[in-house]
Amino acid sequence: MKQFIQRPLLAGALGLAFLTPAQAVTFVLNDVSTGGMSAQQLAGFQAAANFWSGKLTDNVTVYLDIGFNNLGQNILGSTSSNFVTTSYSNVRTALQLDATSSLDHTAVSHLQSGSALTFMATQGDGSSRLDNDGSVNNLYLGMTTANAKAMGFAVGTSTATPDASIVFANAYAGDFSYSRVGGTPGNKVDFITVAEHEIGHALGFTSGVDDIDYCMAPRSGSACGISNTASRFENDWWYEPLDLYRYSAPGVADVRVGGTPYFSVDGGITSIAAFSTGTEHGDGWQASHFGPNQVNLMRPFVGNGQSYDASSRDLAAMDAIGWDLAAPVPEPQTWAMLLAGLGLVGWMRRRSA
Incomplete structure (x- = not known):
């Protein structure tokens, strides 16, 4: 489930649109496989899309290219989302109205x-500082086009220009179980869980911390082709709506690579779930995930023989970034009691997400 985030070279200004009454998210799936997906594969992906349609009531259409094709060595699948940018002020206003x-x-x-x-941020040389200088990275946010629609922004996507592309490797097609009837065999990966996870990224479960992690020194040559990485970190947008809820202590917004960040909607007072911290310079898992030691759909891996859907923590994150839920999740003050009763579960065999 390796996620590859595709950032646009240019992004236009966004304007708020008038929304019709809430109904449900509609997914338009476009099979881009060479030769087409099998009936089982299509049914599995449709089941994943139906799960999200049943949880989210926003009256928006999300266009996804999906399929199985030949990918690089050891790549299970990839999710590339299209992004747009706007000011933090516009995002805050949109979230308030929504x-x-x-x-x-x-x-x-x-x-x-x-x-x-203002946030704690990683610099190009790997050091960190309190970043409150009002540079571009403090003023602007990027977001997936699907997430922008959920907030009420007018975004023109279509089958020809989809919100995201989710493609799995032909080499691993035999590793999946495409139906949950009778349970998932112990030597198979539940395809519906994986597809739900990847759709979650397209919907906006993403973090700019991954981009910083990939681009910062001492990565040889810089993954971003940036000659002056330190300057670029200040003079471009990097962070995304989910990063607004990334904290390391009460009152400490924290988008550094590494550390011990967690998801919080009350200014860092309550930790709902830990975040992963970066593949290159963090804990070895992409920051666009919850941590690996708790069973959430948006954790960075899924184990053989296991199947699950979004947890209340996953849904809380979607709620916070602008999606409307069909059923409410617990309020922040109840999370501490809920989390105290949860154990940590790990899997014997892992696949990267």
Whole structure:
């Protein structure tokens, strides 16, 4: 489930649109496989899309290219999302206007005021500092086009210009179980779980911390082809809506690579779930995931023989970044009690996500 985030070279300004009453997210799936997906594969992906349609009530259409094709060595699959950018002020306004649940209202009430964000950030040389200088990276956010639609922004995607592409490797097609009828065999990976996970990335479960992780020194040559990495970190957008809820302590917004960040909607007071911290300079897992030691759909791997859907923590994250839920998740003050009763589960065999 390796995720490859595709950033646009250019991104246009976004404007808020008038939304029709909430119904459900509609997914338009476009099979881009050479020779086409099998009936089982299509049914599995449709089941994953139906899961999200049953959880999210936003009246938007999400266009996805899907399929099985030949990918690089040891790559199980890839998700490439299209991104747009706008100011943090516009994102905050959109989230305020879109707030419908108790969690939404808590989340927006704890968003930073003003037009510029302040956070602990990693620098090009690997050091960190409190970044509050009002540079471009403090003023602007990127988001997947699907996430932008959920917030009410007018985004023109279609089958020809989809919101994301989710493609799996032909080499691993035999490793999947495509139906949950009778359970998932112990030597197979549940395809529906993997597809739900990848759709979650397209919907906006992403983090700019991954881009910083890939681009920072001492990575040979820089993955981004940036001659002046330190300057570029200040003079471009890097972070995304989910990063607004990335904390390392009460009142400490933290988008550094590594460390011990967690998801919080009340300004860091309550930790709902730990985040992963980066493949290159963090814990070895992409930061666009919850941590590996708790069973959530958006953890960085799925084990053989296991199948599961989005947890209340996954859904809370979707709620906070602008999606509307069909059923509410617990309010922040109840999370501490809920988390105290949860054990940690690990898998014997892992696949990277």
